[in-house]
Amino acid sequence: MLIQNASWITMEGAASTVVPVFRRIFSCSRISSAVLEVTCDGVYEAVLNGRRIGDFILAPGWTEYRKRLQVQSYDVTELLGEENTLEITVANGWFRRTNAPWTGTSNPDEFLPAMLIAALRLTADDGSETVIFTDEAWEVSESTVTLSGIFIGEDVDMTRSPAFRPAKLCSFPKSMLIPQEGPEVREQETVYPHSSFRTPRGEWVIDFGQNLTGYMAFEIDARSGEKLSLSTAEVLDRDGNFYTANYRSARSQLHYICRDGRQAYKPRFTFFGFRYLRIDEAPEGFTAEQIRAVVLHSEMKRTGWLESSDPMLNQLFSNIIWSQKGNYLDIPTDCPQRDERYGWTGDGQIFCRAATLQYDVRQFFRKWLADVRAAQHENGWVPEVVPSLTAYKPGGAAWSDAVTIIPWQLYQTYGDISFLSDMYGAMEKWIAYIPSVSTTEDLWTGCWTYGDWLALDAPEDYHPATIELSKRGYSNDDLICSAFYANSVNIVIRTGRLLGRDVSAYEALYRRIVSAYKARFGGCLNTQTEKVLTLHFNLADNPRQLADALAEQIRACGMKLQTGLLGTPYLLHELTRYGYADIAWSLLLRREYPGWLYSVSRGATTIWEHWDGIKPDGTFWDDDMNSYNHYAYGAVADWVFGAACGIQPAEPGYARVRIAPQPDPRLNSLSASLDTVHGRIRSAWKYTDTGIRFEIDTPVPAEIVLDGTSRFVEKGRYLF
Ligand code: BGC
Secondary structure (H helix, E strand, O other), rough: HHHOOOEEEEEOOOOOOOEEEEEEEEOOOOOEEEEEEEEEEOOEEEOOOOOOOOOOOOOOOOOOOOEEEEEEEEOOOOHHEEEEEEEEEOOOOOOOOOOOOHHOOOOOOOOOOHHHHHEEEEOOOOOOOOEEEOOOOOOOEEEEEEEOOOOOOEEEEEEOOOEEEOOOOHHHHHOOOEEEEOOOOOHHHHHHHOOEEEEOOOOEEEEEEEEEEEEEEEEEEEEEOEEEEEEEEEEEOOOOOEHHHHHHHOOOOEEEEOOOEEEOOOOOOOEEEEEEEEEEEEOOOOOOOEEEEEEEEEEEEEEEEEEEEEEEHHHHHHHHHHHHHHHEEEOOOOOOOOOOOOHHHHHHHHHHHHHHHHHHHHHHHHHHHHHHHHHHHOOOHHHHHHHOOOOOOOOOOOOOOHHHHHHHHHEEEEEEEEHHHHHHHHHHHHHHHHHHHOOOOOOOOOOOOOOOOOOOOOOOOOOOHHHHHHHOOOOOHHHHHHHHHHHHHHHHHHHHHHOOOOOOOHHHHHHHHHHHHHHHHOOOOOOHHHHHHHHHOOOOOOOOHHHHHHHHHHHOOOOOOOOOOOOOOHHHHHHHHHHHHHHHHHHHHOOOOHHHHHHHOOOOHHHHHOOEEEEEOOEOOOOOOOOOOOOOHHHHHHHHHHHHHHHHHHOHHHEEEEOOOOOOOOOOEEEEEEEEOOOEEEEEEEOOOOEEEEEEEEOOOEEEEEEOOOEEEEEEEEEO
């Protein structure tokens, strides 16, 4: 990359909170091609002759910056004239973010000044080349953005005039610069106000009718100095008032001081998670029609569609899609709104299978998995969030196991073995780390884990010492860790075999783990999640008996799930695998708390973090940890594709397919379409007067299993 020959530049003496605009004025003629390479220690927006360069929002994206900082390359030939002004504004972004107080950590890069590095290559008609590098010929001024941050929102003062002075060279590493790897974050769609009203408290609120991730955009007439101040919210409180406490320390606001005349604006260096906007202050004559919401997410092609005869189920499917869109903004995040928005590895692996069915996420994960490798410590430890926080907590079971689970899932969905070969070394390092911290040979015990996070199975008289412990349900930590250890070793074995490696030592280790697991935990599988994990990872001596006990336990507690983040994604799969599809359906179709359709009945348009984020009486679960856009429980989409409609890869990448639908008379019809690398698979069923009608399209040879009977068919369309 040419940029390696450029110098980092900065605004001398500016505080880290200053958002500078760097400028280079130049003339040129007879240029046939112009390419700009650029990156910064924050997020930037580049403009040539008044026109934005490229569509990448929040470039250069979020990576494990000190090891990998992406450089974008833009063809700017079309924007070039003879007299040119190139302007690049650099805001704090993720690189220089302030870590939220709850992390107990500080970001070592927080107080760096804004820095820019760029190279513009101009190729003339005669083939000669000139390169404009960032250097002291550039100028810099404070920009109209007076405050900006991912968790801070944006303050803008359009009355400010620039005062340019020479930029300064500064020394900052270039060794971490890499070409762009991930798909770009772009504006994807526009949502217009659904309604606008006064709350009981008198607040002026706009409802977009959809919880989303992105920003607001407006076009207004104003006088210089008038102000437009907007706050965002995901939900209203019980009384219908604007509610922001669940953002915690994140300041989810835009403050815009107008210049004279007609003007359009949208935040340039931040994003919000919201459904509602409150107009805190506005220029005279401002109306709700002047504003709209712009949805942001990483570029990814839709590949999966679900549709049923039940409007509530369809709303759930829509909510899962919106939560994926809202949380696939450059990295897979837990939530897009509060002072978090981190690449939680646990949430990432939990939702990964559903994600691969709904969208083509190959490029998205290829980049993020490279960050997982970069973030992995020398001793094999994989952090709980990637890109990493410095020293928050040791990554634990099910979170750090993303290092094995995600590449394995990508291989299953797409059949691309490079996901496995790229990650094999990291997987091996991870499973070598576990015995170095475990207190028991061949098991994983005595270590920190988030457990079955948010499970509902603790007895009422259980009052653990900390709030964090109280959120982890009642499953045995050592069992959870050991089950995931077995699973990760098993993935390493299967991966190693595919790659032609000698895995005999891992095979022996796996046998020892399984027998130690059975001996230690086999007789005390109490919670739903303990049973589900034991079944899912094939660690039961008598799986049928265990599945019967699981089914009985669910019935005995009133046909309710009690599982948290870890048990829930596998629960319906395991019930179905052992002949209890009817119970799986009961759980899915349940409209009361706890269940997927409860939030739908409360008007949810995305997946909630808690089953009862809003309780039946309209109060909130909690202010502190209450996201309304948290995709983890949306993992159930993979059961609808894979079990309810029964589309399973019989070979990685769906090169051959097994289709074994599990219809249930409580639903009249259901269909799933899946665009695989081999073409579109469709599986649909519908109850008719004469029985069930199945429609199956397969682009590859398939085994179709209906009522326990298998038929092997070639590619084609089949009706039964
Ligand atoms: C996040 C989760 C995450 C968890 C760790 C939370 O604050 O939002 O989804 O996995 O912490 O237990």
